Amino acid sequence: MTYRWHTGSLAWLIHRVTGIALTLYIFLHIYVLSHIKDPVQFESLMNLFKNPFVKVGEIGLVGLVVAHSLNGLRLTFIDVGVSTRLQKPMFWTAFAIGILILMVAAWSFIGGMH
Amino acid sequence: MIGVITWLLQRVSGVILVAGLLIHFYLMHFSGPEQLTYASVTNRLSNPFWIAFNVIFLLSAIYHGFNGLWGIALEYVSSLRLLRFFQAFILIAASALSATGIYILAI
Numbered sequence: 001m002t003y004r005w006h007t008g009s010l011a012w013l014i015h016r017v018t019g020i021a022l023t024l025y026i027f028l029h030i031y032v033l034s035h036i037k038d039p040v041q042f043e044s045l046m047n048l049f050k051n052p053f054v055k056v057g058e059i060g061l062v063g064l065v066v067a068h069s070l071n072g073l074r075l076t077f078i079d080v081g082v083s084t085r086l087q088k089p090m091f092w093t094a095f096a097i098g099i100l101i102l103m104v105a106a107w108s109f110i111g112g113m114h
Numbered sequence: 115m116i117g118v119i120t121w122l123l124q125r126v127s128g129v130i131l132v133a134g135l136l137i138h139f140y141l142m143h144f145s146g147p148e149q150l151t152y153a154s155v156t157n158r159l160s161n162p163f164w165i166a167f168n169v170i171f172l173l174s175a176i177y178h179g180f181n182g183l184w185g186i187a188l189e190y191v192s193s194l195r196l197l198r199f200f201q202a203f204i205l206i207a208a209s210a211l212s213a214t215g216i217y218i219l220a221i
Contacts, residue, residue: 016186023179030211033218042152065135072128079125108143 007088011071018068025061055109062105070094124181127174134171165219172215180208 036042048054074090082090141149148154158164187200 019179019182020186023183026175026179026211027207030215030218034214039152042155046150069132069135073132076125076128105139105143 007091011074011091014067015071015075018064021064022068025064058109059102059106062109063102066098066101066105070098120181124178127178127181130170130174131178134167134174137167138171159219168219169216172219173212176208176211176215180204 032045036045049058071091071094074087074094077090078084078087159168184201184204187197187204191197191200
C-alpha cells in the first residue's frame with residue numbers, strides 16, 4: 001500500500017514541520033536578544049546580520065514564517081466557515097502569495113534595503 | 115470545554131502573530147536603517163505601547179508554539195509517562211522563555 005499525497009496532506013506536513021522549526025527558533029531568538037544590553041553588544045549583533053550565511057538563514061526563516069502564516073490563515077478561514085471545497089484553490093493562492101512575499105523579502109535583505 | 119478554549123486561543127494567537135509579524139517586518143526592514151540603532155530600539159522599549167505590543171507578541175508566539183508542540187505530542191506519544199515528561203518540559207520551557215522575554219523587554 002502506498003500513501004497518496006494530496007494538497008491537503010502536503011499542507012498538513014509543511015505546517016507541522018515549519019511549526020516545530022519556528023518553535024525551536026523562539027529559543028534562539030530570545031537567547032540572542034538577551035545579549036544586547038549595551039550599545040557595544042548591540043552593534044556586534046547588528047554586524048552579524050551582514051554575514052552572508054546569516055542572510056541566507058534569515059531568508060530561510062522568512063520562508064518558514066510565510067509558509068506557516070499563510071497556511072494558518074487558510075486553516076482559520078476553513079474553521080470560520082469558508083467552504084472546504086475552496087481548500088485547494090486557497091492552498092495554491094497562498095503558495096503564489098508566499099513566493100511573492102519571499103521574493104520581496106529576499107530582495108530587501110540582500111540588496112534593496114538593509 | 116478545555117479543548118474548545120485551547121483551539122480558540124490557538125486561532126486567536128495565530129491571528130495576533132500574523133498582525134504582529136506585519137508590523138515587525140515593516141519596522142525592521144522597510145522603515146529605514148535609523149529604526150535599528152541602539153538608541154531608537156531602547157527608545158521604543160521605553161514607550162508603553164511598544165512594551166505592550168512586544169509582550170503580547172511574545173506571549174502569543176510562546177503559547178502558539180508550545181500548544182502546537184503539545185498537540186503533536188498528544189498525537190504521537192502513547193506512553194502516559196513520556197507524555198507527562200513532555201508536558202513538564204513544555205510548561206518549564208514556556209515559563210522560562212516568557213520570563214526571560216519579559217525581563218529583556220522590561221529593562
